[in-house]
Amino acid sequence: SQTIHQWPATLVQPVGSPLSLECTVEGTSNPNLYWYRQAAGRGLQLLFYSVGIGQISSEVPQNLSASRPQDRQFILSSKKLLLSDSGFYLCAWSRTISGSMNEQFFGPGTRLTVL
Amino acid sequence: LAKTTQPISMDSYEGQEVNITCSHNNIATNDYITWYQQFPSQGPRFIIQGYKTKVTNEVASLFIPADRKSSTLSLPRVSLSDTAVYYCLVGDTRGSTLGRLYFGRGTQLTVWP
Secondary structure (H helix, E strand, O other): OOEEEEEOOEEEEOOOOOEEEEEEEEOOOOOEEEEEEEOOOOOEEEEEEEEEOOEEEEOOOOOEEEEEEEOOEEEEEEOOOOHHHOEEEEEEEEOOOOOOOOOOEEOOOEEEEEO | OOOOEOOOEEEEEOOOOEEEEEEOOOOOOOOEEEEEEEOOOOOOEEEEEEOOEEEEOOOOEEEEOOOOOEEEEEEOOOOHHHOEEEEEEEEOOOHHHOOOOOOOOOEEEEEEO
């Protein structure tokens, strides 16, 4: 069976500090990978998605970046965090099957607080 | 991607049937309609997906009229544990969307005892 892991679960960082959130998927190969952010009281905002190693597409211009160094590893980074980067960060994966809108499977999330 | 509109919040009592309607006037021919459920501090979870008419699974039913400009998620006999945010999404993995999903604010369903 497939599983998705995210770490850390919670993180408190000062403004201006760097960020690295990691997501890994097990039990599948060549998944589509996604990073979302959910600010307090808001819906999920798609940040990045990837269809393969080294292939990253950005949805929203910001001070965040993403990388996919391995097939089942997705990393979200920032060089300098802003207060507005606080939120609940979710990683998700889906199969690369054409046809109906593929189900996305979400990880447990990382709660980031920037002070 | 088609924009969706759904109520911000709904209240119900245990044992009642809940119907959440989503409008998507600009739905495209290849678009499917999908509903997700999200509990606090968790990622969303797939509930049901459909293209037209009616789809039913062990959790919910999805009703889609012939013009497909709206859809209704039906939750039979809700319990307290059904309190969550429900998202309606419309899209197609083929073509330029590449499986991207766009979640709005969803509908906060609160079930009372």
